[in-house]
Amino acid sequence: MGLFGKSSELPSPERALPGRSEAMPVPERHYVLDAPLKGPYPVHLETAMFGLGCFWGAERKFWQLDGVYTTAVGYAAGLTPNPTYQEVCTGMTGHNEVVLVVFDPSIISYETLLQTFWESHNPTQGMRQGNDVGTQYRSGIYSYGDAQQAQAENSKVAYERALQEKGLPPITTEIIAAPEFYFAEDYHQQYLAKNPGGYCGLGGTGVCYPGAGTEA
Numbered sequence: 728m729g730l731f732g733k734s735s736e737l738p739s740p741e742r743a744l745p746g747r748s749e750a751m752p753v754p755e756r757h758y759v760l761d762a763p764l765k766g767p768y769p770v771h772l773e774t775a776m777f778g779l780g781c782f783w784g785a786e787r788k789f790w791q792l793d794g795v796y797t798t799a800v801g802y803a804a805g806l807t808p809n810p811t812y813q814e815v816c817t818g819m820t821g822h823n824e825v826v827l828v829v830f831d832p833s834i835i836s837y838e839t840l841l842q843t844f845w846e847s848h849n850p851t852q853g854m855r856q857g858n859d860v861g862t863q864y865r866s867g868i869y870s871y872g873d874a875q876q877a878q879a880e881n882s883k884v885a886y887e888r889a890l891q892e893k894g895l896p897p898i899t900t901e902i903i904a905a906p907e908f909y910f911a912e913d914y915h916q917q918y919l920a921k922n923p924g925g926y927c928g929l930g931g932t933g934v935c936y937p938g939a940g941t942e943a
Contacts, residue, residue, distance in 0.1 A: 735854040737821045737862055742875055743806035744819045753910045758917035759790050762797035765910070768829050772796050775828040775840050775875065776803060776905050778867035779848035780856030782824040783918040784927030788847045788915070789828045794835025798939070799827045800918075801910045802899070803869060809909055815863050825861045827908055837875055841882045842936040844868065849932050850900045851890065857928045866900040876904065881939040889937050 753764055768774070779785045782800040790798045805822030808900060815822045817905050848856055850866040869882075870876040879902045887898045912917075920923050 735860070735862065736818075738806065738819050742819065743821055744810065744814050744817070744851050746807035746814070746820070747809045749826075750908045751912055752809075753913050753916060757790070757797045757799075759920045760795070760797055762829075764797060764799050764916065766829075768796065771831065772829050773832050773835070773837070774905075775837060776825050776828065776869035776908060777828065777840075777844045777873070778804070778823040778825040778865060778869070779844055779850075779929065780824070780864050780866075781859055781926070781928050782826055782911070782915065783825070783925060784929040785847065786826045786917065787919045787927070788843055788929070789826055789840070790888050790920075792830075792835055792839070792843065794831045794833075794839075795869055796829045796831060798829070798917075799910055801825055801827060801908050802863075803908050804867060804903070804906050812912055812915065817863070818862050822863060822909070823865055823867050824911075825867065825869065825908065836881070837878055838938065841868075842938070843877065844933050845882065845886045845936045846934075848929055850886070850898045851896045851932075852939050853899045857930055859928050868900060868902045869905040870902065871905050876902070878939065882936070885939040886934075886936050889934050890932060893932075895932060895934070 807820035
């Protein structure tokens, strides 16, 4: 996947690709969890969104967690409506490859999702993740509501302290309110379950997340 995305700068609105009005068709149900891929979801569930490099491997990290109801991969935090994968790979949509995570907070906390996020990639690399280079591979937490925003920001402070104690550079993760999520093409959904030998370039720093002490 890293062979495509090479841009290290986000496009301006004037230069971004125009996109389209039609949403991407996706399967009705999750290939692994057999839950609906699209909402509306049961009212007791909550939603989270993360970008941590190649979304194939990132999605698998989350669907394996107890308490996760469904996951989907897609594009967010860009400018182009309903982008295609090929468009995102040009760097001219501004989107990040992200994972949408729908979870049961009575079983798994948002703090646990943050731990999985921080420990599953290197959040200090800017517009890349390992050999995957480009704006679509940047580290990002996209929060749903003030509580998630506060927990995410506090978790960044805690994890950055742990990284710096090990001599790693500052965190480059963007933490913003969740933008619109555009589902990726159907073949990307749960890709590594359908293709067990597929590419996964994710790699953590080896530094454990210490927790931020901000459980809601």
